[in-house]
Amino acid sequence: MNIEQHRALAGRIERSLTRCGPADYEMKIEAAMLAGTHRLNAALHLAGVTRSDADVFHTYLLTVNEYRRLSVAAPTLVAALTEIEDLRPPFVRGNHPGGEQAAERALALLAQLRAGAAGGIHQ
């Protein structure tokens, strides 16, 4: 997907987040993951680090080599998305205590991704 497509989809997902209440922590985390991934892809494409036909889906599906390469290019953004992804097993798939706090953390990380992507890749 191209930069504008990523931005548009991220914006739609972030708008839908306003429909979520405190109890909807599962979808807050998932939406942060989905929108955050689009924000990261837009930033990587803008910087010429990845092409529009080579999007990141999940950081944990990247090869180790590619994960390291992208972490050099955009360390804060890659780390933020990785942390969001790590919230999914205990709180979305599972019922570990602390889901609402985890969702707030996911949204804060999404804000980092949004700001970082807007400000350029060396964040």
Add this chain to the structure above:
Amino acid sequence: MNTGAHVEKIVKLEALRARLDPLDDFEMWFWAGMTAGTHALNAALHHAGVTSDDDMFATQPGVYLVPRADGSLEPAFRPLGDVLHVGRPRVDGPVPEDITAMMRDMEKIEHHRDPCLREGVAATPAIVAECDAALGRCLQRLSDRLAREIR
């Protein structure tokens, strides 16, 4: 995760889905439905005794976060408990027909996941209708299975 906990997740996700517009909020509407359906599939597999309902949370096929006594989580290899998605991992061994039908419905939903969420294909009323119908059948099959136990 046990069947009751999966059902609690489904109730929450369905309540959120009801507040979303299927087209204007398609991405979250779709993802909430897919997540609810996966919880339903896991609940049915546990109920049938096909997979373990141990208190552990799937990270990748074969690896689970296991709660420790101090409340922390430890990654560990475990036999099949919750699946991540239908087919991930594949469930070996005999699966009851009603659950096989649930898997087919989930595959219909998942078919739209990457095109619409990650590849820029615009959602249409037809896609919404197909996903909604498939999820409805999936959740009804779980409800029927759990009701049979109560009778």
